Amino acid sequence: MVSDQEVYRGILDLDWRRRPKDSYRILFIYLTLIVSAVVFLLPLLWMVTTSLKTQAEVYVFPPTFFPETFRWQNFPEGWTYESMQWTRWLVNTLTITTAVMVGTLISATLCGYGFARISFPGRDVWFIMVLASIMLPSTVTLIPLFVGFHRAGWLDTFLPLTVPAFFGGGAFNIFLMRQFFKGIPIELEEAALIDGAGRLRILWQIFVPLSGPVIATTSVFTFQAVWNDYFGPLIFLTSQENYTLALGITFFKGLYNTQIPYMMAMSFLMVIPMIIVFFFAQRLMIRGVILSGIKA
Template sequence: MMYPLLWMVSSTFKPDNKIFTQLGLWPQEWKFSNFSEGWNSLEHPFSLYLINSTILAVFDVVGTVVSSALAAFAFARLNFPGRKILFAMMLGTLMLPSHVLLIPQYIVFSKLGWLNTYLPLVVPHFLATNAFYIFLMVQFMRALPRELDDAARIDGCGTFRIFFRIIAPLCVPAFATTAIFTFMNSWNDFFSPLIYLTDSDLYTVPLALRQFMDSEGQSSWGPMFAMSIVSLLPIVGFFIAGQKYLMQGIATTGLK
């Protein structure tokens, strides 16, 4: 499992003509300039693409966590007409292929004038459009004792105050799990930015890595692998920072 990653790390220090011809992980000829070439060889410095991906990932994480938490709280703790039917319909969207929605969504965003902006990549995350994360949080919230809500109401808390003061602090593991998955999906997303973004100064990291390859499939392999390693660092750091909450959230979700 680790060999492809180790091979990529090794290839970042090899000349292009040695990457696919030299066997073994230890380079016979070291080339440290792949990092500087990869950083500066594209139309814009690679730092711009890192900033663009970071901005999108941060907004996506905040929007997904907040909107999914509010929707999950309604399904898990509130009683309203049609709750079970709406919840079943929401779960049904998990079986709907995303490609089916591609053309209708593109038409809607085109009518709104949002093409070549970050809005199609950000706004849906603030509208609780991912049923998986809502279901994850619902299962976590259902495991919390209902007596907490009753005690809070006796003390004068309203619905929103119960959510922010009682439920939300207890759901930090579920929120962290959602944040980690959302960050990784947003950071690695290639297809959506490819569809909605046309200006190169708006490109994210996956689109920038694709620029190392020309139309004939030829590539600057060394610089591309070097920037691939750089692009992995934020994901690894984010995962390490939230690993404790991720494992706690997976271990306790749905268990009473």
């Protein structure tokens, strides 16, 4: 596995040695960087300022950038607007997220350990199948899964969204766990095996306490994926009280007169946890993204 240091060498440690003859070049680089940063950040800023406008203010052309008065009450008003159940949807989203995270961590840890530390016939074939499943378009399994969940009476419950997480927890997470476990010194494990400790106990008492970084990475990625998931809830949930936040936002669109400020306010509320997680776990998230590319 690529170590933190290797990945961050140069990304975080800024080695900048300016020489006078480079100054035009540096000016050019800065100009390009600044223009790009504006292009990338302006939309988000627009989301925030729009969320603080009145409904009348957003339907003006040309639009003003800042609202005349900052309508912070758009947030509580949007939250309780007409028949919307944002509190309920938040609870639903958190319930699903928690269940998926628990399932993912348990099953990815078990599978990662099995692939990393026990050698048995057929192991590599299964591991290749796990990796290959990353490339399978999920469209192919969608219809039979829907039919299966329909037959099982699971539609409009959280089960189709959470139960699969307990069966492997996603190919990428298994891959991460396996890579990490492979790096733990074998001597620790052998000593424990000679002492007669069982595999599960070794996993729990030796591997898990050493695996903070990979557990955190998996958790952050799972949280992000479930929080952002739109397609799963769209297919498997039907009644409004079972909706998640992502589904809830589209409710504003169905109204005869789309409440743009409220819609932006709720969208921004959905972004906030992601921004918080990003700032606390920036290194982990970036490393996860990098690893997802390095395995090729």
